[in-house]
Amino acid sequence: MSVPDPKDPQDTKDxxxxxxxxxxxxxxxxxxxxxxxxxxxxxxAMRSVGTGLELRSTLDRICETAAELADxxxxxxxxxxxxxxxxxxxxxxxxxxxxxxxxxxRPDGHRGLLGWLIHHPEPLRLADxxxxxxxxxxxxxxxxxxxxxxxxIRVQGEVFGNLYLTQKSGGAEFNDYDxxxxxxxxxxxxxxxGNARLYEAARQRERWIDGSVAVTTALLSGGDADDALExxxxxxxxxxxxxxxxxxxxxxxxxxxxxxxxxDDPGSVLGVVIPxxxxxxxxxxxxxxxxxxxxxxxxxxxxxxxxxYGPSMMLPLHSGGRVLGALATPRARGAxxxxxxxxxxxxxxxxxxxxxxxxxxxxxDRERLAVYEDRxxxxxxxxxxxxxxxxxxxxxxxxxxxxxxxxxVQRGVGKAVDELDVTIxxxxxxxxxxxxxxxxxxxxxxxxxxxxxxxxxxxxxxxPAHRFVGPVDALVxxxxxxxxxxxxxxxxxxAFRHAEASHIEVVVxxxxxxxxxxxxxxxxxxxxxxxxxxxxxxxxxxNLRRRAEALGGSSTYGPxxxxxxxxxxxxxxxxx
Numbered sequence: 131m132s133v134p135d136p137k138d139p140q141d142t143k144d145x146x147x148x149x150x151x152x153x154x155x156x157x158x159x160x161x162x163x164x165x166x167x168x169x170x171x172x173x174x175a176m177r178s179v180g181t182g183l184e185l186r187s188t189l190d191r192i193c194e195t196a197a198e199l200a201d202x203x204x205x206x207x208x209x210x211x212x213x214x215x216x217x218x219x220x221x222x223x224x225x226x227x228x229x230x231x232x233x234x235x236r237p238d239g240h241r242g243l244l245g246w247l248i249h250h251p252e253p254l255r256l257a258d259x260x261x262x263x264x265x266x267x268x269x270x271x272x273x274x275x276x277x278x279x280x281x282x283i284r285v286q287g288e289v290f291g292n293l294y295l296t297q298k299s300g301g302a303e304f305n306d307y308d309x310x311x312x313x314x315x316x317x318x319x320x321x322x323x324g325n326a327r328l329y330e331a332a333r334q335r336e337r338w339i340d341g342s343v344a345v346t347t348a349l350l351s352g353g354d355a356d357d358a359l360e361x362x363x364x365x366x367x368x369x370x371x372x373x374x375x376x377x378x379x380x381x382x383x384x385x386x387x388x389x390x391x392x393x394d395d396p397g398s399v400l401g402v403v404i405p406x407x408x409x410x411x412x413x414x415x416x417x418x419x420x421x422x423x424x425x426x427x428x429x430x431x432x433x434x435x436x437x438x439y440g441p442s443m444m445l446p447l448h449s450g451g452r453v454l455g456a457l458a459t460p461r462a463r464g465a466x467x468x469x470x471x472x473x474x475x476x477x478x479x480x481x482x483x484x485x486x487x488x489x490x491x492x493x494x495d496r497e498r499l500a501v502y503e504d505r506x507x508x509x510x511x512x513x514x515x516x517x518x519x520x521x522x523x524x525x526x527x528x529x530x531x532x533x534x535x536x537x538x539v540q541r542g543v544g545k546a547v548d549e550l551d552v553t554i555x556x557x558x559x560x561x562x563x564x565x566x567x568x569x570x571x572x573x574x575x576x577x578x579x580x581x582x583x584x585x586x587x588x589x590x591x592x593x594p595a596h597r598f599v600g601p602v603d604a605l606v607x608x609x610x611x612x613x614x615x616x617x618x619x620x621x622x623x624x625a626f627r628h629a630e631a632s633h634i635e636v637v638v639x640x641x642x643x644x645x646x647x648x649x650x651x652x653x654x655x656x657x658x659x660x661x662x663x664x665x666x667x668x669x670x671x672x673n674l675r676r677r678a679e680a681l682g683g684s685s686t687y688g689p690x691x692x693x694x695x696x697x698x699x700x701x702x703x704x705x706x
Contacts, residue, residue, distance in 0.1 A: 185326040186221075192283075192319045193223035196293055199315055200308040203297035204275060207283070208237070208244055210291050212470055215248070216240050217291075219466065225273065232271035235464065242266030243278075244292070251282035251289045253313065257303050259296070279304040281316045285324045293319065331471060338475045340589045340626075341365040345479075346486040347585045357578065357615065359390035361585075362457065362483050364619065367392040368627075370459035370468070370476055373439060377447075378404065378414075379455040386411050386456055394676065399435065408432050410444060414456045419477055420444040423467055425460055436460075441467040445480035449488050457483065512557055520557075524550040574603035575611040579638055582615060586622040592632070594622070594655075600640035606651050610704050613677045614638070614653050617685070617702045620674055621655040624700075629659025631690075631697060642703060649706050650683065656699040658692030671700070678704050 189207050197205035204224035211218035217239035222230070230236075239245050246264045247254060259265055259278035268275070275296040283290045293316055298304050345362050359377045367375030374393035381387035384406035391399045404411050409430040413420050422428045425442040436442075439460035447454045457480045461468075468476070524547050531543040576598060587593040606614065618636065625634055637654040644650040662671075674685040683704030690697020 185323070185330045188322050188326040189219075189221040190223070192293065192315075192322070193221055196295060196312060196315055196319075197223050199311055200279065200295050200304060201299045202279070202295040202304075203299065204273070204295070206294045208239055208248075208291050208294065210239070210248055210289055211467070214289075217244065217248070218469075229271065229273055233269055243280075244294075247280050247282070247292045251284075251292065253282070253309060254278070254280040255304050255309060276301075277303050279308060279312060281309075281312050283316050283320050283323065285320045285327065290320065290323055334471065334475065337627075338369055338479055341369045342479055342482040343588050344585055345483050347588050357581075360392065360616070361619070363390040364392040364616075364623070366457055366459050366476070366479065366483075368623065369479065370443065370472065371461070372443075372459040373462040373465070374399070374458070374460055376458040376460075377455060378458065380415075386414065389455075394673070402433065402435055404433055414444060414446045415453050417446050417448045417453050419446060419473075419480075421468065421473060424463070426463055439463065440465050443468055443473060443476050445477055447480055447484035447487060449481065449484040452488070454484055454487050517554055517557055520550055520554050524554075575606050575614070575638070576603050578611070578615050579618060579636070582618050582622065583636060586626065586634075589626050590622075590631075590634070592634075594634035594636050596636045596638075598638050598640075602638050602640040602651065605640040605649075605706050607706060610651060610681060610706060613681060613704065614651060614702070617653055617674050617677055618655065621653075621700045621702070624671075625655065625657050625659065625698075628662075629657045629698060631657035631659030631692075633658045633691065635691065640706065644683070644703060644705060650703050651706055652701065652703040654699065654701050656691045656697065658690055658697040661690065661692075661696060661698050662687070674700065674702055678702055681705060 189209075193205040193207055197203070202224075204222070206220060206222045208217045209219035209221070210216075217237060220236040225233075237244050239248050243259060243262060243265045245266075256262055256278040258276050260267070260276065277296060277298045279295040281293045283293055293312065295304065295308075295312065298308070345365050363375035363377050365375070366372070374391065376388055376393075376399065377390040378386035379389050381403050383403070385404050385408065387403045388399055388401060393399060406412075410420050413430075420430070420443075422431070422442040422444075423440075425431050425436040425439040428436070428442075440463040442458065442460035444456055444458045446456055457476075459476060527543050527547050527550070531540050531547070534540050534543065579596065579598075579602075583594050583596055622634070622636075625631055634655065634657045637652075637656075639652045639654070642650050642652045671685070671687060678685040681704040683702070685700070685702045687698055687700045689695030690699050
């Protein structure tokens with residue numbers, strides 16, 4: 131018999147499953163025929179629990195399977211938080227959406243029977259949980275529950291959470307058979323959750339790495355600095371699953387100023403300055419991260435902006451001993467706190483973004499230096515060669531003018547000399563302008579669109595096709611153009627994260643006529659991916675619509691370019 135290789139994931143999974151089956155055999159050995167008759171149901175439940183790798187769907191499946199196995203009306207899993215004192219998540223089965231909405235906030239595990247089970251992770255069976263002195267009662271609108279069975283779920287020897295079952299069918303109590311079956315199921319659930327957590331951690335790291343690549347590409351593309359900072363904010367918001375992504379840079383008057391924002395209402399945030407007397411500013415400028423459980427109530431936050439946010443991360447953008455600014459990713463009030471893994475990944479992302487910022491700044495400095503050197507050379511050539519030759523030519527013409535006796539020739543030569551003097555003055559003016567710092571010329575819309583497409587090609591693995599209709603640079607205004615770029619970035623990000631597409635086509639048409647008869651610009655992003663699933667998240671599409679409607683335009687979506695209309699086509703348009 132071969133020994134399982136601990137480095138081989140498949141061997142490890144088979145070994146864990148074997149141990150679970152052994153435990154099941156030992157638990158059932160010698161018990162009644164009634165329990166033995168339920169073994170096929172238990173084995174089917176174990177098989178069902180071990181299917182799939184998505185953590186959330188795994189928890190949902192465990193709840194449903196446990197309820198069916200023990201013939202319970204309701205089931206739930208309380209996930210213990212990292213401190214071991216409360217619940218970070220609460221997954222339910224049997225409670226309708228309407229009931230959950232009426233109940234409101236889910237239990238936090240800090241008190242009552244759920245809190246007791248966190249500190250005493252052992253099986254618990256009650257005939258009437260409402261009569262137990264450890265119970266804290268039910269909130270308003272909670273369904274009635276009497277019988278109770280709770281079993282801890284362990285992952286690699288550590289308590290992951292507790293599995294709760296209530297209301298056995300027919301009003302009966304949970305018996306020893308139910309307890310044995312659910313304990314075995316909890317063992318298999320621990321294995322399935324362990325695998326799902328590993329998979330989720332790998333996927334999470336992959337997303338943060340892709341985000342870092344996109345940020346680095348944007349910053350080093352040589353484009354507009356403000357657009358690059360917006361990319362940092364948007365990537366941070368998506369990756370951290372936060373309500374906002376905020377980039378702050380040192381303000382002239384001290385403190386930190388919000389210079390780039392990704393949120394549903396950026397106008398109310400952009401430009402806000404956190405004063406230098408804020409404890410948070412001092413900590414960030416010292417190169418230390420700030421983590422908060424609730425920004426609205428944290429004493430270190432002294433601005434009104436914090437009132438709208440809950441769990442928050444504020445990370446310094448520092449590299450090479452220099453703090454360039456800060457990155458904030460606050461979640462909405464009442465949202466789940468950031469895990470230790472999320473904090474670590476976000477800190478690494480901020481360090482990568484800071485390094486890319488420094489590299490982009492050095493690259494722009496080199497480009498400016500090259501421009502300065504080239505302008506100095508042109509100025510020297512104009513001064514040392516062109517002006518001297520023009521001056522010598524003027525002297526020759528003046529000599530010829532004096533020697534001529536024909537009045538018409540004298541007047542013509544004199545006019546030519548005057549023109550040369552004017553030309554010399556204009557060249558000197560040009561030399562002076564060349565010696566000044568070059569003004570920052572904003573990139574055209576076409577250039578910015580191409581930059582976004584090139585940036586998206588990195589995580590996608592292929593470059594989206596593109597086409598321009600009409601003089602987009604000349605017709606599209608700055609505000610509309612900036613929002614179009616943000617919409618394009620959102621559409622390409624959605625395609626990368628959800629579409630699984632192999633072909634994407636981007637069209638920018640500045641010749642369209644809007645429904646109200648005005649002239650407008652239309653952005654179309656079409657892919658051949660999997661399309662938008664029923665019930666899937668549509669926050670990105672809502673962001674596109676809000677951007678368009680704020681300008682007097684609209685945003686819609688429909689079938690894509692795949693076979694039989696597969697994929698998605700996003701159409702975003704706004705007045706010129």
